[in-house]
Amino acid sequence: MLLLECPCCGVTAEETEFHGGGEAHLKRFGPGSADEEFESYLFHRENPRGVHFERWRHVNGCGKWFHAARCTQTLEVFGTYPAQTTRPPEDLLAKIRDKRPGWSWRDFA
């Protein structure tokens, strides 16, 4: 069971109040992109054992989307942050470096 804090309305709730929205920080490749880019955008996803970044929606609450950083192995939630960003906030990355030395996830480490 995950306990997530929605950064939009400030509620901390268990995961049944939310809905997972898949991997975070995907860059869309649409018309005009190379086949490899489009394929990667559609199908290639991270499946880590450890640090992971996801989109979540507070579907039974305020209805807003946000981001969450968590550990898939221990279900520890490192933090949540607003949806309107292309990368996690620096203080959250520092916190993860502290807790999981040597971790990496796509371009983040």
Place this chain on the structure above:
Amino acid sequence: MSDHRTPLGGASRDGRVRVEEMPRRGMITLRGDLSDATFAGTVTALSGTGMPGQRKVELADGGLLAWMSPDELLLVMPPEDVAGALDRIASDLSGQHHLAAEVTDARAVLRLSGEDAAVRETLGKLMPVDFAPGAFGPGDIRRTRLAQVPAAVWCVAPGDFGVICFRSVAEYVYAALTNAAAEGGAVGHY
């Protein structure tokens, strides 16, 4: 004019707590910039209350003004006042980004009343929310999950809570609440 029927026809049941459908209320969903002075001024003039803070509800005679999300409010008033309120919102906020939609007959409003601890326990059986008196008190509102459907719950006073849900799930919510409130279901948590 056609007769309006509330989703549950005014149903009520007495168990450990009383569960009842409230008489028909006028309701307007509002979206906009809650920090904007014109928006706030119009809304509070209609509600007769202050602006609600985050996850708060302002109670008024015959209505309320509830914070529903960072850009959404729910305005509850007597049904006969809704048309005039929509006119006022449209004229005051013309040219300004906002949305106002009447949801009077799209929602069901219920009330739970009785011994405070029993009411909190009834709600706590169905919602993943901490209903301890120190965590949820008068003037607090929370949108959450009631069993398997979305709902909002607010505290008017100790032993007096409101619940709002979509009309389409009103019977489900009523059945879930009355079951949770049935005699013999005491857990003694609160």
